[in-house]
Each structure stands twice: as structure tokens, then as C-alpha cells.
Amino acid sequence: MRTGYGVETVRAAERALMARLPEGALMRRAAxxxxxxxxxxxxRTYGTRVVLLVGSGDNGGDALYAGARLARRGAGVVAVLLAPERTHQGGLAALRAAHGRSVVAPGAVVEGVAEPVGDLIARADLVVDGVVGIGGKGGLRPAAVELADMVRDAGVPVVAVDLPSGVDADTGEVSGAAVRAAATVTFGAYKPGLLIDPAREHAGAVRLIDIGLGPHLPARPDVEALQHADAARLLPRPQAESDKYRRGVIGVVAGSARYPGAAVLAVAGALRSGAGAVRYVGPGGEAVIARFPETLVSEGPPGHAGRVQAWAVGPGLGDEPASHRAVAEVLDSDVPVLVDADGLRLMDLAAVRARTAPTLLTPHAGETSALLGVDREEVERGRLAAVRALAERTGATVLLKGSTTLIADPHGRDGEPAPPVRVNATGTGWLATAGSGDVLTGLAGGLLATGLGARDAASVAAYVHGLAGRLAPDPPSATDVAAALATAWHDVLRPE
Structure with a gap:
């Protein structure tokens, strides 16, 4: 499991570790x-040109010490100082001792004449972003924006120190101008902002450097992300004594006369979930049987379809009176329920909060904004806050779909804290296609039916669905994504 920790947690761990080390040892490890x-x-290092963008904090010190190492290996290293009077003096001395040099950034308040920085950046092979540390809030200041624009216009790759300057380490928010890095080298632990969009898009490829913080970090992270081994552990596998009913039966309530394809796609996902059988309820039965004759079909209502271990309801239901009744009936059941798409609009929030069986909601940003009563832009800007807020408001597990899918649980009924938010990053922009969410609904609902809890079912479904999006041919349709689910399963379960 990949884990992420907030700024104050990381700083406390750093303080505990530094108390046991010689002065400056931790910064030298990071550098x-x-x-x-x-x-x-x-x-190669010899003969290359490296420009360091150096702010006043420890990230600037890390950049300077790293620049000194590169200079000793033959690189031409120049540090651009945004706050010369507050630059890390030990790092600056180390750079100069290694025959690196420093110049003053445009707009910096200092005696003397600043060297034309634009020419230095244009000739560079690499820029190191050490402007703002993990405690930075808000976007870049004007002097840093000018430098970031020069780097962007020159097309020089950027390596960010700990995280790209201008992004929020705790939340993943980007509230102003921010550096876009080709790679980010982070120290000791992942920060939530490196895993959550929109900040994740600024980070590029992320590399974690172990500096010894592990023993000083708490067991409970702020966020966590499944990896292959975690998904493999969660995926259901039939036993020798299993039959189709013991493996779980998922009921799918989806589709309408206007949207029969939603029924087909949700069933397609459910059939690749590991459940033993799929019961479909709704007016799309003819289309479902034509595509998947193994499906058990009923016109409804859900209570007359036969026993299920979980329900998935919502895609393509429209606004018919029968759809309202079906959603209410499913929510009144005593089995786990997944609600998506039209079901989110039709559901009664009081009925959701009153449920004792697990409930999983799978909205996108627009549906989340409607349920919270805020602007969509607010959700997209602060995805971590939004998914936590909706989980608390509904008392349900919430899967917020997007470029990085987030899964949050509410606080426990006895006041125990919510578990860490799960982050899934296996997805691809190609999954932003009509019907892809319907496939995810069937997949996650089927995993609920196999006995997984709502948080695990949502997490592993997002993981496998994202892999399927990568494995499907570009550009994929939702049908292609559903067809690639089996390959994604095999990829997860394949021994290393």
C-alpha cells in the first residue's frame, strides 16, 4: 500500500529523526x-547545464546541496536566488565550493545588477524547482511566476524538490500559478497532494527517497493507494466448494426504454466482477439477453427478482415513476447497495442515512456538487474535501470519480475516526467516455456481492477498471473497457 502523510505529520517525524542525527545529516540525505x-x-552529468530555482526554505537548501553534488561531477550549475538574504547559507557555500555559482532572480530586492536569467534557463538541460516547501499555501508569488513562465516557454524539463511549488501538499489543491514538473523527488513519505489531482498533474513521475522517516511516522496515514499486491489480495477467488450462489449474486437495476445501453454496460461490468450470477431488473432485459444470455432477467420490481447479495442501481434509469420506486425499494433492502448516476438524483438522503447495510455512492464531480449544494468548480478544485464532506453528509462510502478516483468513509457511528481516504491512480483520460461509469457500477456492485466491504469493493473496482482503460485499445469505448476487465484481472493476479 502506498501511503501519504500531511505536512504536520511529516514535520513531526523529521523533528524526531533530526534529534537523533548530526546537524545537517537529514538534508544531506535528501540532497x-x-x-x-x-x-x-x-x-550523463559532465558538461550538462543545470539551473536551480532557490527559495528561502529548506527545499532551497536541498536544491543547493544537490546542485553541489552535480557540480562536483562536472555539471555547470547556477542557482537563481529568489530571496538572496534568506537563502540557506550552508547549501549556498557548498555550491560555491563545488564551483557552482549563484545569480539574483529578476525582481529580487538586493544591491547589484541581476544577470539575464532567461538566457540561463533557455540553455539549461534541467531545472530544479526548490522555490517553495511543503508548507506553501496559495499559488506562486509574482517573481516565481516569472521564472516558471521562462521555464515553460523554454521547454526545459523540471525536477521538483519534494513537491511542485504552488501546489497544496495536504489537499492537492492548486489555487494559483504552480510549477509543472516532469518529475518530483519527494522525501520520507508521499504527501497527499502528490497523489490527488489537480496537484498530481503538476508532479509528473514521482520518486520517493527514503531518508529514514518510517519509524517516526504514525501507523495511520492520511491517504493510501492500492498497489498490485493489495488489489490481488482483495479480488475474490472461488473455492473448491463454491457454487454460483455462494460466490454472490448481484442485482442490477439500470437502463430504460431511452437508455437500454446503460443496462448492457452495467451488466457487462457485473459479469466480470467475480460474482457467481447477475440478476438484471428493468425494461432493458431484451437488450441484455441479446448481449449476455447468461444473465437472469426480470422486469421487476426488484423485490420480485429473487435473492441477491447486493444491488447496483442507477445508470440510465431516467425519471420514470417506476425508477423512483425501484431506487426506494433497493435502498429499503437489507443488503449492500451501490447507487450511481440517475439513482443519485432519485434517492432519498434520509433513507440512505437510515440504512444499516453498507451503501456505496459513486458520483462524478457534477453529481457531487449537486448533492453538496456547491459549485462544480469547488468540487474539482478541492476533491479531497468534497469526498470527505459527502461521506459525512450521507453516512455512506463515497467513490468520487475522476482522473484520480477518491474513496472516503464517514466517521464511525461511535465517533471513531474515518479510515484514510483511498486514492486510485490507475485510470487514464480515455476513461472519460460515455458508459465507462456504468461498467464501473456493475464491477463494484458485483464485488460487493462477493462479500467485500464497500471501501474495499470501491477501491479494487476503481483499480481494475483503471487498468482495463489502459489495456483497452486507444481510443476505447465503454464496451472496450468492459472487454478488457478480464485481462486486467489476469494482470493483477499474475505472479511477479
Missing amino acids: AGLAAACAGLLG
């Missing part, structure tokens, strides 16, 4: 890892 990562990106 060694940063320099190695930069050298790897450069391919």
Missing part, C-alpha cells in the same frame, strides 16, 4: 537522493 535522480534524468 543525495535528489542529485541521483537528477543525474538519472540527465543521462
